[in-house]
Amino acid sequence: MSRVSPLSQATLTLSRTRHSLAPWARIAGLTVCALLTLGPVIWTLSTSLRTPAESFDLPPRIIPADPTVDAYRGVFDQIDVWLLALNSTLVTALIAVGQMITAGLAGYAFARLEFRFKKPLFGLVLATMMVPLQVTIVPVFLVLKSMSLTDTLLGLIIPAFPTAFGTFLMRQYFLGMPKDLGEAAMLDGAGPWRIFRSVYAPLATPGLAIVGVLAFNYHWNEFFRPLILETSGQNYTLPLGLVSLQGNLGTGSISVVLAGVVLSMIPAVAVFLVGQRPLREGITSAGVNR
Amino acid sequence: MTDTQIQAPPRPPAPAVTAPRPSARERGTRLLAALFLAPTIVGIVVFTVVPIVGSVVLSLFHWNVIDSPSFAGTANYREMFTDSTVLVSFRNTLVFMVFAVALQLLIALTLALAVNGRMPTWLRSVFRSAFFFPLVLSAASISVVMKYLFNQDFGVVNWLLGLIGIAPVPWLTSENSAMAAVVLVYVWQQFGFSFLLFVGGLNNIPKEIHEAAALDGATGLRKHLNVTLPLLSPTLLVASVVGIINALQVFEQPYVLTNGGPGDATRTVVMVIYESAFEQLRFGEASAVGVLLFVLIMAVTALQFRLSRRFVHYQ
Numbered sequence: 385m386s387r388v389s390p391l392s393q394a395t396l397t398l399s400r401t402r403h404s405l406a407p408w409a410r411i412a413g414l415t416v417c418a419l420l421t422l423g424p425v426i427w428t429l430s431t432s433l434r435t436p437a438e439s440f441d442l443p444p445r446i447i448p449a450d451p452t453v454d455a456y457r458g459v460f461d462q463i464d465v466w467l468l469a470l471n472s473t474l475v476t477a478l479i480a481v482g483q484m485i486t487a488g489l490a491g492y493a494f495a496r497l498e499f500r501f502k503k504p505l506f507g508l509v510l511a512t513m514m515v516p517l518q519v520t521i522v523p524v525f526l527v528l529k530s531m532s533l534t535d536t537l538l539g540l541i542i543p544a545f546p547t548a549f550g551t552f553l554m555r556q557y558f559l560g561m562p563k564d565l566g567e568a569a570m571l572d573g574a575g576p577w578r579i580f581r582s583v584y585a586p587l588a589t590p591g592l593a594i595v596g597v598l599a600f601n602y603h604w605n606e607f608f609r610p611l612i613l614e615t616s617g618q619n620y621t622l623p624l625g626l627v628s629l630q631g632n633l634g635t636g637s638i639s640v641v642l643a644g645v646v647l648s649m650i651p652a653v654a655v656f657l658v659g660q661r662p663l664r665e666g667i668t669s670a671g672v673n674r
Numbered sequence: 675m676t677d678t679q680i681q682a683p684p685r686p687p688a689p690a691v692t693a694p695r696p697s698a699r700e701r702g703t704r705l706l707a708a709l710f711l712a713p714t715i716v717g718i719v720v721f722t723v724v725p726i727v728g729s730v731v732l733s734l735f736h737w738n739v740i741d742s743p744s745f746a747g748t749a750n751y752r753e754m755f756t757d758s759t760v761l762v763s764f765r766n767t768l769v770f771m772v773f774a775v776a777l778q779l780l781i782a783l784t785l786a787l788a789v790n791g792r793m794p795t796w797l798r799s800v801f802r803s804a805f806f807f808p809l810v811l812s813a814a815s816i817s818v819v820m821k822y823l824f825n826q827d828f829g830v831v832n833w834l835l836g837l838i839g840i841a842p843v844p845w846l847t848s849e850n851s852a853m854a855a856v857v858l859v860y861v862w863q864q865f866g867f868s869f870l871l872f873v874g875g876l877n878n879i880p881k882e883i884h885e886a887a888a889l890d891g892a893t894g895l896r897k898h899l900n901v902t903l904p905l906l907s908p909t910l911l912v913a914s915v916v917g918i919i920n921a922l923q924v925f926e927q928p929y930v931l932t933n934g935g936p937g938d939a940t941r942t943v944v945m946v947i948y949e950s951a952f953e954q955l956r957f958g959e960a961s962a963v964g965v966l967l968f969v970l971i972m973a974v975t976a977l978q979f980r981l982s983r984r985f986v987h988y989q
Contacts, residue, residue, distance in 0.1 A: 410788050411797070417785060418804040421862070425807070427830060428819050440828040490714035498700075499707040505715060512722045514975070516923050518944045519968040522951050522961050523728030524721055546717030576703045605812035607926050608944075612952055623814040627930055630818045638822055645815045656810045660803065667809060668870045 425649075432456070432642040439638045455639035456647070459629075462640060465647060467618065468625040472604060472648075475540050475621060480599040482545040484592045491554025492580055492588075496566065506555075513548040517608065525612060535615045544603065550595040553669065557591030558584060590662070597659040598666035604652055622648040726968075733962035738955040750962035760963060762938045763946040766853065770942065771921040773857045774864075778917055779910070781865045786872030787898060806870060808863040817930035820859045821846070824931070849939040852932050856940050860927045864920065868913040875909030876902070911982045918974050922967065943967050 426446065431439055432455050434448040459465055493499070494506050524543060525534065533539035566579045574582065607623045614620055620628070626648060630641045656663065733750050737743035754760045789801050808816070823830045824845040832842040845855040879902065887901040903910070925944040928934055934941035934949075943963060951960035 407792060410791055411793060414785065414788050414801050417781075418801055421804050421808060421866075423830075424816070424819055424823060424862070425811075427823065442828065442830070442833045444830055444833075486713040486717065489710035493707045493710035497703050497707040497710070499704045505711065508723075509714065509718065512718050514972070515722055515726060516919070516968065516971060518923055518925070518947055519729060519964045520722060520725035521947070522732060522957055522964065523725035525951075526728070526957075527720065527725065543717070543721040546714045546721065548718065551714055576699070576706045580706070601810055605810075605814070607812065607814035608948075612948070623812045626815050626818060630821070630930075641818060642822075645819055648815055649811060652810045652812070656807065660806075663810065664806065664870060667867060668874060 428642050428645055432639055432646050434639060436637060436639050455637075455643035458637060458640040459644045459647065462637075463625055463629050463644070465625075465644070468620055468622045469647075471537060471619060472621040473651075475537055476600055476604045478541045479544045479603045480596045482541070483547045483550050483599045484596050486545050487547050487550030487554045487595050488585070488588060488592055490551045491556075491591075492558050492584060494551070494555040495558035496580075496584065497576065509548050509551050513552070521609070521612060528613065534613055535619055537614075537619060539613050540609055540621075544599075547595070547599070550599070553595060553666075554588070554591055557588060561587055593659070594662040594666040594669075597655060597662045600655055601652065601663060601667075729961045729964050729968075732958055733965050735958045737957045739957060740955070743958070746958055750958050751966075753959065754962060754966065759938055759941065760946055763941045763943050763963075764966075766939070766941055767922060767924070767943045770853065770857060770860075770924060770940075771918055773853075774860050774921045774924070775914060775917040777857065777861045778865045778868055779913060781861065782868035782872055782913070783906075783910075785865075786869050786876055787902070789873060790876045802870075802873065806866045809866045811863065813863060813926035814930055816863060817859060817927050820855075820862075820927075821931055824855050824859075846932055847936055849936055852936060852940050856924075856928050856931055859931060860921070860924060864917075868917060871909055871913045871916075872906065875906050879905045907982075911978065915975055915978050918978070919971055922971055922974070 427444055430446050430448055431444070433451045433453070434441075434445065435450055435452055435454070438445065438449065490509070494502065494509075528534050528539045528543070531539075533542065561584060565583050569579045569583045605623060606621070607627070610621045610624045614624060617625075617628075626641065626644045629644055732743075734746060734748070735743040736746045736750070785801075785805060789798055789805075824832075826832060826842055826844045826847065829845070831845065835841075835843065843851050845851050883901065883905065884897070887897050923944055924942050925948070928940040928942050929945060929948075932940045934945050944967070947960050947963050947967070950956045950963065
C-alpha cells in the first residue's frame with residue numbers, strides 16, 4: 385500500500401492545502417460542540433453558586449452576580465450529605481478493591497495456570513459479560529433477601545465482586561507478560577504461589593488500575609441497584625439521595641439540588657483528571673468486550 | 675490493551691537445584707488455580723447463572739413474595755401481549771433505541787472525523803477530553819440537572835431555541851417531545867463512548883491508504899464515504915452493537931426526567947421490570963418481561979453479526 389513517490393508526495397501536499405481550506409471552520413464547529421457538551425455541567429456549577437432568585441435568570445449568568453455558597457449550606461441542612469458520601473465511598477471503594485482482587489486472581493489463573501475445565505470455565509466467564517443486569521435483578525434481589533442482605537450496603541457490595549470483564553482484562557494483561565519470567569523462577573525452585581506473588585503480581589499494577597478506576601466510575605454513579613436494594617434512607621448512596629432530594633423539593637430549591645449534584649461529581653471528576661488514561665482504555669475495552 | 679513495557683528484572687544465576695517432582699507441582703498449581711478462581715466462579719454462579727435460570731423459572735409462576743407461588747405456565751408470556759403497558763414499553767424502547775443509536779453514532783463519527791483532522795495536539799486532547807467527560811458523570815444526577823434545562827418555561831434549552839426563533843417546546847409534558855428529550859439527554863451522555871471507539875478506529879487506519887486515496891483524487895466527503903467508512907466498518911459494527919445493547923436497557927433518564935410519562939409515552943422495558951417487580955410485587959410477570967428483553971438483546975446481537983459478515987470490510 386505504501387507506494388508514495390516524491391512526485392505524488394508533492395501532489396498530495398497540494399491537494400491537502402487545497403482541501404483543508406477551512407480548518408478554522410472545523411475547529412469552530414468542534415468548539416461549539418465542546419461547549420454544548422460541557423454546557424450543562426458549567427450551568428450546574430454556576431447555578432449552584434447563585435441565589436435562588438437568580439436561578440432561573442435567562443440568559444443564564446455564567447459568572448454569578450452575587451456568588452453565594454448558601455445552596456451548599458442548604459444541602460448539608462436538608463440531607464445528610466456526609467452519610468450519603470460515606471455510604472457511596474464505602475460501597476465504591478470496597479467494590480473497586482474487591483474487583484481488583486477477584487479479577488487479578490482469576491485472570492492470573494486463566495492466563496498462567498494449568499488446570500482441568502479451564503476452557504469451559506473461561507467460556508462461562510465470557511458468556512456472563514453478555515447478560516444485562518436488569519434481566520437478573522429480580523432473582524438477585526430474592527437471593528439477597530434470603531441472605532438478609534437487602535437494604536444493607538453489603539447487599540450492594542458482595543454481588544459486585546465478581547467481574548467478568550475485569551477477569552477478561554487481567555487475563556489478557558497476564559498473557560502479555562513474558563513467560564520466561566515464571567519459567568526462570570521455577571528453575572530457581574519457586575512454587576506456583578511464589579511465582580505469582582513475587583514475579584507476576586508486582587507487574588500487574590497498571591492492569592489493576594484500569595479495573596479499579598472503571599469499577600469506581602461505574603459504581604460511584606450507579607443508580608439501578610441501589611434504587612432496588614436500599615429502601616431506608618440511612619443506606620442511600622449519593623445518586624439515590626440526590627434524586628429523592630429533587631423529588632421532595634420539587635422545583636423550589638433548584639440551587640440546593642444543583643449544589644448536591646456538584647458535590648457528588650467531585651470524586652468522579654477527580655478520577656477523570658487523574659486517571660483519564662486508564663479510564664479511557666477501560667471504557668472502550670469494556671464496551672468492546674461486553 | 676496497554677502499552678506498558680515490561681522488562682525482565684535481572685535475576686541471580688540459578689542455583690543447581692534438583693528438578694521438582696512434577697506431580698507435587700501439578701497438585702500445587704491446581705490447588706492454587708482453584709483458590710484463585712473460587713471468588714469469581716462462585717460469585718458468577720450465585721449472582722448470574724442461578725438468577726438467569728431463576729428468571730426463567732419465576733416467569734412461569736405468579737408470585738407476590740407474600741403468598742406462596744402458583745404455577746402459571748405460559749400465562750405471564752401470553753398476558754404480555756395483551757398488556758398495553760408492556761406492549762407500549764417495548765415499542766417505546768425500540769423507538770428510543772433507533773433514534774438514540776442513530777444520533778449517537780452520527781454525532782460521534784462526525785466529531786471523530788473532525789478531531790482527526792489537522793490541529794495542534796493540545797487542542798485535540800482538549801476536545802477529546804470534553805467529549806469524553808459526560809461519561810464519568812452519574813446518569814441519574816445528570817438527569818436531575820437536565821430536568822431543569824428542559825423545563826418549558828424557564829429552561830435554558832428553550833431559551834437557546836428562542837434565540838434562533840423556535841417557539842418553546844413542551845419537552846417533558848407532551849408525548850412526542852418527551853421521548854425526544856429522553857433521547858437527547860441519553861445521547862448527550864453516551865456519544866463520547868462511540869466517539870472514543872471511532873477515534874481509536876481512525877487511528878488504526880494506515881496513513882498510506884489516505885495518501886493513496888488522495889493520489890487517486892478522492893477528497894473530502896467522497897474520500898470519507900468510499901475509503902474511510904469501509905475501513906472503519908469493524909469499529910462501526912462494535913459501536914452499533916454496544917450502542918443498541920445499552921440503549922435497550924435505558925432506565926435512569928426516563929425514570930428521572932418523566933417517570934415514564936406523560937401517560938406511558940416514555941415508559942421503557944426496564945422501567946416496566948422495575949415497576950412490576952418492586953412496586954407491584956408481580957415477580958413472575960416482571961421475570962417474563964426480563965426474559966423477553968434478554969432474548970431481544972441476544973437476537974439483535976446475533977442479527978448484527980450475521981449482517982456484518984456481508985457488509986463489514988476487514989482489511
